[in-house]
Amino acid sequence: MNNNTTGFAELTPDIVLSSVEKAANTNLTGLITPFPSYINRVYEIETDDGERFVAKFYRPGRWTEAALKEEHDFMEDCAERDIPVVCPVKLDNKNTLGNNNGFYFSVFPKKSGRLFELNSDEDYIRAGALIGRIHSSGISRKAEHRIVLDPSFSTRQDLDELLAGNLISGNLKTDFKKITDEILDLIIPLFEGVNRHRIHGDCHLGNILSRPGMDGNDQLMIIDFDDMAMGPAMQDLWLLLPGSLSESRKELNLLIEGYEQFLPFDYTTSRLVEPLRAMRIIYFLAWCGRQVDDFQFRHNFPDWGTDKFWENEILDLKKQLDEIKESIG
Numbered sequence: 001m002n003n004n005t006t007g008f009a010e011l012t013p014d015i016v017l018s019s020v021e022k023a024a025n026t027n028l029t030g031l032i033t034p035f036p037s038y039i040n041r042v043y044e045i046e047t048d049d050g051e052r053f054v055a056k057f058y059r060p061g062r063w064t065e066a067a068l069k070e071e072h073d074f075m076e077d078c079a080e081r082d083i084p085v086v087c088p089v090k091l092d093n094k095n096t097l098g099n100n101n102g103f104y105f106s107v108f109p110k111k112s113g114r115l116f117e118l119n120s121d122e123d124y125i126r127a128g129a130l131i132g133r134i135h136s137s138g139i140s141r142k143a144e145h146r147i148v149l150d151p152s153f154s155t156r157q158d159l160d161e162l163l164a165g166n167l168i169s170g171n172l173k174t175d176f177k178k179i180t181d182e183i184l185d186l187i188i189p190l191f192e193g194v195n196r197h198r199i200h201g202d203c204h205l206g207n208i209l210s211r212p213g214m215d216g217n218d219q220l221m222i223i224d225f226d227d228m229a230m231g232p233a234m235q236d237l238w239l240l241l242p243g244s245l246s247e248s249r250k251e252l253n254l255l256i257e258g259y260e261q262f263l264p265f266d267y268t269t270s271r272l273v274e275p276l277r278a279m280r281i282i283y284f285l286a287w288c289g290r291q292v293d294d295f296q297f298r299h300n301f302p303d304w305g306t307d308k309f310w311e312n313e314i315l316d317l318k319k320q321l322d323e324i325k326e327s328i329g
Contacts (some may be wrong), residue, residue: 008041009295011057011103016043020055023091023098024107038296039226044110052110053089057103065097067145068104071225072096074198077137083130084211084221086111113209116220118240121254128258130220131203131236136262138198142230148196149231152188155279158286159184167289172310179317180282186324187275194232194269201227203236233265238273245273245327274327278320285313 013032021028027048035042041057058068076096078085088096088106098105118124147154159180162168168176200207200222209221229235237255241248252273256265288304291297303309 008057008059011041015100015103016041016055016057017045019057019098019100019103019105020045020053020107023093023100023105024089025092038300054108054110055105056088056108057105060102060104063104064145065099065104067143068097068106069095070143070145071228072106073141074138074143074228075225077140078134081133081137083133083137084219085225086221086223111209111211111221111223113211113221116205116208116210118205118242118251124240124251124254125258126220127208127240128237128255129261130208130222130258131200131233131255132259132262132265134200134222135197135233135236135259139263141198143198143228146198147201147229147231149199149201149229149235149279150191150196151184151275151279152191154229155184155282158282161286162282162289165289167292167305168310169307172307172314175314176310176317179314179321183275183278183317183321183324186321186328187278190271190275190328191232194272195266196230196232199229199231199233199236200225201229201231201235202239204239232269232272232276233259233263234269234272235276238276241273244323245270246323271328274320274324278317278324281313281317281320 016032017028017030020026029046029048031044031046033044035044035054039062040059043055043057045053045055047053063071072088075085075087079087086108088108090096091098091107096106098107116123116127118127159177163173163177202224203222207222207224209223210218211221212218237252237259238245240255241251245252252270256267259265288297288301292305297304
């Protein structure tokens, strides 16, 4: 992973269209509709034959070529097991990843669907079954170039980045380090001996679609493997919970019931729910810290990095530490 976040200013509609035309050996109309994606740049495009595709241009420097290929490999492994995913198409270079002057990109067939909602016990079981199917593919091989989701590795790296520069001022940096050190000291032992394999990494409801299946019934399809990682199975379950672990025991059990239709699940890893939530808070702060020089980020998050902002984040982390202590008894 590379933290360089500049470069999208040079990505014009002409570059997008010409890159795809050359890489896919096809002719495109002038249609180019941007999707609301900040991390990457995503566009709907159209061939002269009227076929619609989605072109995804990856944020320069975020992932290496090898890491991006591992993302595509994971999706293809899922598709081979008839798991509903949207795989990138093969380009003229016989690969799924194109490159134009440092812009890595891929092209996907356009698939529509409605956002899935968790309204019943059966919905939670279906979602758990989908994740179990994905993980049954995830355990088939490793991803050597992706993040290992572990507080002593990924979270420690995130914290080192946040504390190394001038993102946090004065005593607030001391307070931030104190609370995050306390969180890490508490949660690192909880991850010892936990099995890790390829996971989706960002399995919230916005990435699960419901669409008609071949049998006429709705099927669940998962999208956006951009944050795939080597991590514990629980990471792909807890984001679907409606609240804290203490408030969501029933829903977690339903997710696991569906999951175990395809893989056994280690129930003791329920202790990881609140630690993983804390890790996600820290991850998001580090991710934002990498974008501070990006004009679009500053426009969208004008108050990010102010003393008031960090005071609120420290308070949230203190509350999350209490949640962790309560959840592990």
